[in-house]
Every structure is written in structure tokens, then in C-alpha cells.
Amino acid sequence: MSLELRGITKSFGALVANDAIDLKVETGEIHAILGENGAGKSTLMNIVYGLVAPDSGEILVDNVVKVIREPSDALASGIGMVHQHFMLVPVFTVAENIALGHEKSGFAGRLDLHETRARIKQVSDQFNFNVNPDDLIEGLPVGVQQRVEIIRALIYDAKVLILDEPTAVLTPQETDDLLKIMRELKVQGTSIIFITHKLREVKAVADVITIIRRGKVVGNASPNASQDELAALMVGRQVELTPDKLTHSIGESILKVKGLTVRDITGRALVNNVNFEVKAGEIFAIAGVQGNGQSEVARAMVNLEEHVEGSITLAGKEVVGKSVRQSLHMGIAFVPESRELDGLIASMSIAENLILDLHDRPPYAKGIQMYPSIVLSEAEKRKDEFDIRLQSVTDPVSSLSGGNKQKVVLARELSRPVQLLVASQPTRGLDVGSIEFVHKRILAERDAGRAVLLFSTELDEVLALADRIAVMYRGEILAIVPSGVTAQELGLLMAGVVHA
Amino acid sequence: MRKLRIKRLSLRAFVLPGLSFLLAMFFGALLIIFSDSTVLKHIGHPIAFIKAGGVAVWQSYLALFQGSIYNPSLATPHDGLFAWYPLSETLVSAAPLILAGLSVALAFRAGLFNIGAQGQFIFGSIAASYVGFHFHLPIGIHVIAAVLAAVVAGAIWGGLVGLLKARTGAHEVIVTIMLNYVALYFLMWLLGTTTFLRPGRRDPISPDVLSSARMPLLAGNNYRVNFGIFIALAAAVFVWWLLSKSTWGFRFRAVGANTAAAKTAGISVPFVMTSAMAISGALAGLGGAVHILGSDFALTSGTAGNFGFEAITVALLGRAKPLGTVFASILFGALRAGGGTMQANTNTPIDIVLVIQALVVLFIAAPAVIKWVFRLKNLKSTGDLTAKGWNG
Numbered sequence: 001m002s003l004e005l006r007g008i009t010k011s012f013g014a015l016v017a018n019d020a021i022d023l024k025v026e027t028g029e030i031h032a033i034l035g036e037n038g039a040g041k042s043t044l045m046n047i048v049y050g051l052v053a054p055d056s057g058e059i060l061v062d063n064v065v066k067v068i069r070e071p072s073d074a075l076a077s078g079i080g081m082v083h084q085h086f087m088l089v090p091v092f093t094v095a096e097n098i099a100l101g102h103e104k105s106g107f108a109g110r111l112d113l114h115e116t117r118a119r120i121k122q123v124s125d126q127f128n129f130n131v132n133p134d135d136l137i138e139g140l141p142v143g144v145q146q147r148v149e150i151i152r153a154l155i156y157d158a159k160v161l162i163l164d165e166p167t168a169v170l171t172p173q174e175t176d177d178l179l180k181i182m183r184e185l186k187v188q189g190t191s192i193i194f195i196t197h198k199l200r201e202v203k204a205v206a207d208v209i210t211i212i213r214r215g216k217v218v219g220n221a222s223p224n225a226s227q228d229e230l231a232a233l234m235v236g237r238q239v240e241l242t243p244d245k246l247t248h249s250i251g252e253s254i255l256k257v258k259g260l261t262v263r264d265i266t267g268r269a270l271v272n273n274v275n276f277e278v279k280a281g282e283i284f285a286i287a288g289v290q291g292n293g294q295s296e297v298a299r300a301m302v303n304l305e306e307h308v309e310g311s312i313t314l315a316g317k318e319v320v321g322k323s324v325r326q327s328l329h330m331g332i333a334f335v336p337e338s339r340e341l342d343g344l345i346a347s348m349s350i351a352e353n354l355i356l357d358l359h360d361r362p363p364y365a366k367g368i369q370m371y372p373s374i375v376l377s378e379a380e381k382r383k384d385e386f387d388i389r390l391q392s393v394t395d396p397v398s399s400l401s402g403g404n405k406q407k408v409v410l411a412r413e414l415s416r417p418v419q420l421l422v423a424s425q426p427t428r429g430l431d432v433g434s435i436e437f438v439h440k441r442i443l444a445e446r447d448a449g450r451a452v453l454l455f456s457t458e459l460d461e462v463l464a465l466a467d468r469i470a471v472m473y474r475g476e477i478l479a480i481v482p483s484g485v486t487a488q489e490l491g492l493l494m495a496g497v498v499h500a
Numbered sequence: 501m502r503k504l505r506i507k508r509l510s511l512r513a514f515v516l517p518g519l520s521f522l523l524a525m526f527f528g529a530l531l532i533i534f535s536d537s538t539v540l541k542h543i544g545h546p547i548a549f550i551k552a553g554g555v556a557v558w559q560s561y562l563a564l565f566q567g568s569i570y571n572p573s574l575a576t577p578h579d580g581l582f583a584w585y586p587l588s589e590t591l592v593s594a595a596p597l598i599l600a601g602l603s604v605a606l607a608f609r610a611g612l613f614n615i616g617a618q619g620q621f622i623f624g625s626i627a628a629s630y631v632g633f634h635f636h637l638p639i640g641i642h643v644i645a646a647v648l649a650a651v652v653a654g655a656i657w658g659g660l661v662g663l664l665k666a667r668t669g670a671h672e673v674i675v676t677i678m679l680n681y682v683a684l685y686f687l688m689w690l691l692g693t694t695t696f697l698r699p700g701r702r703d704p705i706s707p708d709v710l711s712s713a714r715m716p717l718l719a720g721n722n723y724r725v726n727f728g729i730f731i732a733l734a735a736a737v738f739v740w741w742l743l744s745k746s747t748w749g750f751r752f753r754a755v756g757a758n759t760a761a762a763k764t765a766g767i768s769v770p771f772v773m774t775s776a777m778a779i780s781g782a783l784a785g786l787g788g789a790v791h792i793l794g795s796d797f798a799l800t801s802g803t804a805g806n807f808g809f810e811a812i813t814v815a816l817l818g819r820a821k822p823l824g825t826v827f828a829s830i831l832f833g834a835l836r837a838g839g840g841t842m843q844a845n846t847n848t849p850i851d852i853v854l855v856i857q858a859l860v861v862l863f864i865a866a867p868a869v870i871k872w873v874f875r876l877k878n879l880k881s882t883g884d885l886t887a888k889g890w891n892g
Contacts, residue, residue, distance in 0.1 A: 302764075304763065304764060323766070323768065324763060324764070324765075324766045325766030325767070325768070327766075328765075328766045329766075334764065336764050341758075341760050341761065342760045342761050342764040343761060343764065344758070344761055345754055345757045345758040345761050345762065346757070346758065347757045347758075348753065348754065348757055352750070352754075356754060356761070356762070356765035356766075356767070357765045357766050359747055359750045359751075360747040360750075360751075365747045368746045368747045368748055369745065369746060369747075370745055370746055370747055370750060372744070372745065412765075
């Protein structure tokens, strides 16, 4: 089945998200759409899937114009989508979620999930997804939740499958599996629209690459183009994909973590007896697939976890048992995993977000009187220092792009005297240009002699930045390896394979 | 440039409540027409019907105005200004409502839905009344002591909610509803005790507060308007300062808008919840004090009237902003004061006022209706109301 878009235009107020976009996806083609965040990829796909109505333009399936007003129209036309943000009901099981909208009822209206269960098992086994149809969604790690989304699309046999950043939370092995699946689907005649910013995956699997920048198609590229060429097309300028890392001397140990165990409310250990050290001027990366306890280790560094055993010392002083505030003021900068949820307060201004931690200290406040004018003038300084692109520091922080939001978080966390930077997934969901900025900033902190504890699921990021790498698997550190390790070895470790 | 932005913003903030009120008045007019038997007699004759309907609506709304702001027929040769007596009544009703409304608005901004202004108001009333009739203190000091007692009582009753939420996760809506009942029945029990029951009376009513504990009158003995309205306005300025210029307000807003991010940045969420509810309770308690020491003087089982619940309405109508809450409270005070006159002078029952109040809130809660009726495109909700639902 082929899919063609002609002159798709959509504006939100003054912002033109899609500007006369033409796109043709042939039968059995893997068509990658590359673009930075905010380039208009998601809007375009939401239009194809019937979630957003275009201002003008038409959608053709097999050369016939289709009116797609709702996702059900898209499904009926054979278009399936796996969203970047999952569309699952957390309190339902996998089978219930997949049956949703297609429920079969048995005797006296009883929900009949037998067939759904069987098909989930079949697809799960076929592609090695390891998904149990009876698990509750809310109990599943994010990575598994996404596999459920992929299964759903596969089960309702979409002929054109839209994958919106599908590999963001997968292990390298799982990603390879997914790429394999994509190739198989392609052989069977399914067309795939593959939205991603990961250049390597695009090169590995795509037949055609369309690059979108600021709502416009800026060109097509062949998968043979180099990563640098693709990045330059995407960003509109030359980009340094691998930051220059100066070799320099590493100082003494700043952070010592001994026997760290973090439990959830039921007493189950999410992190089990973890030990490591981070030295001054060193980037210590903790790699691993999402949901293996890294988030909890990161949060425990500033006492955001409740049930913690063991010891965390910063320059000899015990951190465990302190309040979050005390931990931060001991000299820990904390960049949380989710900017939107934990890092920023969307409705408050950029200036206010820059001083969430320092709002009650001079010069911002004396006693309980705050000085909003100083808050604003300091914000202007931070804006320049961290190159935050904004219209006004009094605008809500939600008006910023992902990269600029992360700069706000970094600017805030690095404005205190800092000995240790804890950065959790600092580039998740960012565009290439912002990733470049964040990486340079992290390296600058290391070069200034600070200890950096980096949590990342991105192989490339870990390999490019880290001096030493620990791999977490099921709550434990499986191995600590030097930075010279290959992507292959690291990928196997992340999948829990110790001896390859 | 910045000034211009602020102007445009505040204009937008008034558009939705203003249009909601207009639309509610329109539906109120329809009700007046169709509930008036003398108008309905003309239903077969369109012109006479419209005419009679118009007259009925005009007379009702005129009576509403005369009962709440200015009534020339009250003026006497000796005292021409007495025509303004209704305005005094409006302000008397508005003062406690402003305070209770600020209580709800402040909690809203901290992400807490304080249904308990009623209970906090009752506790404030009890404390103010007890200090007011039981102790003999010098003039001036007495009223201050009674007010402070009410503030403390309200703060404790409110702070308890915050503490329970912070320590146990108990939802503040459930807790405040229950504490409202506790406060009400505690009041009724108190009014049966010898300390609180007025000597010589068997119905539940306390002694009047001593004249030394009463709010000073502002316009002489003929008008009930008293110093309470100044306390209410001062409280509004205080809440504005607290929310926009103080570290406490900053934390309230931060926790209200995103608890997780506030916690991650080192703000103590339990402390914020407790202190926000304590200040919220103190404001409602102050409302009780203004009501007892300013106009009612004695406690009855119905002392709090509907203040604590209307407070939620005015806070919503005022979009949880101090200035908005003040305007909304004065509007509601006027409706309350004028409703009686309307009922007395025309065929229109006072319930129309309640319908108008309810409709205003309904339209504010469903801005899509207003946008549709008035063909507005770019009216965005300003997003200051941050109290969350059951899962928040």
C-alpha cells in the first residue's frame, strides 16, 4: 500500500508547523523522516493518523484521496501508529489495552479476551517481545509498554505503520530486533514511516530519507549519506556529533557509594547493593536499559527516594538521611530524568524556574520578602551564559523547546557551588543541536575538575562522554568497564550478558 | 512594552467572568419572564408578551440594583445620602465573603482544594464570639484580641488538614468536608452549654459580643458598614503580596503547579501543604471574626450561613486571584443584598439570584459555552487554578 501526502499545511497561531509538505511512501518501503524536535514531524504524523486536522492538503492511499478525520478512519485505511507518548490505560492489562476499541463479548456481555491473548502471545513470541498479556500496564517498565504499543499496531495489521521515535527506550539488541522486524514487515509489503533522530538507525534500515526542518521538507537523502551530512541537513549547519574530549588528569574520589539499596514501598529492592566511586574530573556513566534501577540510584543521590540503605558520601560527608534541599546545597547538581515532570514547573516563568532552589536566599530574597526584579536580572544573565533562546524571561517555561528547557535546568543546577553533577538522561528527546550543547557543558564541568555521574540509555552518548562505564542490570551493577569498550560489548552487557 | 502585556492579560482575565455574568443575567431574565404569571397571561399575544416580559425583567433587575447599591426612595429630606444604604449592606455581606474567598483562592494556588472554609469560618466565629462576650478588655484591645483568636482558631482548623494530607496523604477534599460537619456540630453543642447559651434564651444563640469588641462603624449608626471591609481589602493585598512577592507564596505556587518538580528542587512539600492550609484557614477564620464582630454580634447555629461555600464560587469566579476574588465577592454581596428587595418589590423570587450565581460558575467552568455564544476565538484559560482532582 502506498501513502502520499500533498501540500499538507498546518499552523498553530503564528507558528507554521507544516508548510506545504509533499511526501510519498511506496509499497514496502521504509521511509525515514528525520528532523529536529519541533520541526513538525509529529504534527505531520498526527495529521496522517487523524489526530490533527490539516489546514489544507490531501492524503492519498493507493492513489485515492482519503478523508481522515479520526484515528478510526486512519485504521480503516490501513494506517497504524506507534506514538512517542504511549496511548495506554495504566490500570488495564496488556490484553485489555490491545482489545480496547475492538472488544469481543462473550456470554451475557462478558469481555472475551481469549483471541486477543493468543494473538499477543503469537506476536510476542514471533518477535521475542517477552510480553505477558495479563500484566498490568502500570507495573511494566517503559520499554515494555512501548513493545505493547508496537504489538497493538502489528495485531491490527496496518499496511502503513508509523513509528514515532520507536527505539528511544530499547536496548541496542532490542533495537536490532526491531530493525529486523521492520525489514521483515517490509518484505511482506508493509510500508513503514520511521520517525527518528538517530542517524545510525536511519542509515541501517531506511530506503528513503526525507529531512524536515522548520515545517518544510528540505530535501531527501540516500542512506549512503554520512551521519555528518545528515545532521547538517537536519540542523541547517555543521554539527559536531562527537565532542572533542581532552585527556586530563583525574583527581581524588569525590563521591563514594557503598552498599546502596533502594526499595519500593512494598520492600522490593529496585537497587541492590550497588558500590562505585566517582573521582574529580571524571565522567562516570551508568548505562543500562531503562527500568534497571538507574533512575532510583540517581534519585537516591539527592534523597528523593524514601527507602534507602547503605552510604553515599560526598567529599567524606554522608548524604543519606539529609533532606533534598540539604543534599543539593552540599554541592550536588541534579538534572532529573524528566524535565517536564521533575525538572521544571511548566506554568511558572523561566526566571522563576531558574531559581526554584535558591528562591529564599540572597540576593533573591531577604527573610520572606522576595525581589522579583533581581530574579529577572539574574535570569537575563543565565539566559546569555547558557544560550537559552527565548522571547522573554517572564514567559512560562512551557513556551520553550525541549533543548532550551534542558538549558534552564542545567543553568539552575550549575548556579550553585557544585562538586558533583548528577545528570539523568540529560539529552533524552533533544535535537542534535541541543545534544551538542549539553554534551559540551557536561565535558566542561568534568574539565573544571568536578565529578560527573551520568545516567544514560544512549550507547553513543555513554561512549562519547564517559571515562568509566558501569552497566546496571536488574538493580545491580553488572560490570564496570573502561571507556575503550566497544558498542557491541556494551550492548551485550546492557542485555544482561556477562560472558559473550 | 511590559506594561502593555500586563494590560492585555488583565483584560482577558475579566472577559470570561464578565461575559459569564452577562449570559447568566440573560438566562435569569428568561426565568423571570416565564415564572411571572402576569406575564404568562399574554403568551398568546407576542407583542404584549414581550412588552410585559420586558417590564418584569426591568423591574426585577432595577429592584436588584436598588437593593444592593442605590435606592432614591430611601432618601429623606434630612438625610439624602441614605439612598446609599443598600451599598452599605452589600459591603457588609461582601467583607466576610472576600476573606473566605481569599482562603479558598490561596489554597487553590497551592494546589489544594479547600472545601473547608465553612468549618474554618465557624471556628473563627466561635473564637471571636467567645473572646468578644466573655472577656472584658479595653476598647481597641478587645476587638484585636477577638480577631487574633479567630485567626488562630481558623489556622489550627485549616492547618490540621494540611498536616493530615502531608503526613498521611489523606485527600483534603474528604478531610475538609468531614471537618465542616465536625465544626458545625461542635458549634451546635457549644450553643447548648451554659457558657455559650445566652441567659434567658432556650433557642441556640450566644450573648452579643460586648461593644468594646465590635468593629468600628464607618458611616455612622444608621449604616452597618464597618471596619471589616478594610480588613478584607487589606487581607487581599496581603494575599497578593504573599503569592507574588514572598518566598512562601513562591513555594505555594511551585508546589501547586508541579509538586514533583518543587520537591526535586528541594522545596519541602509537607511544610508547604501545612502552612498553606494554615494561612488559608486563618483567612476563613478572619472572615468569621469580621462577620460576628462586624454585623451579627451573636453566634447561632446558622452563623456561617453559606459563606464557606459561596467562597468556593467567588474564588473560582475571581480565577483564584486576590483582586478577582474581591470583585467577585462584592458582586455576590450585592446579589445577596439586592435579592431580598427584589423579592419584596416584584413577583420575582429570590431564588433567581441563586440561579444567576450558579450559572455564572457553570459558564466559568465551561468556557467553551462562552466562546461559542460570543464567538470568541482566542480566549485562553489562564491556568491559575491548580487544585487537582482525586489523583492529584
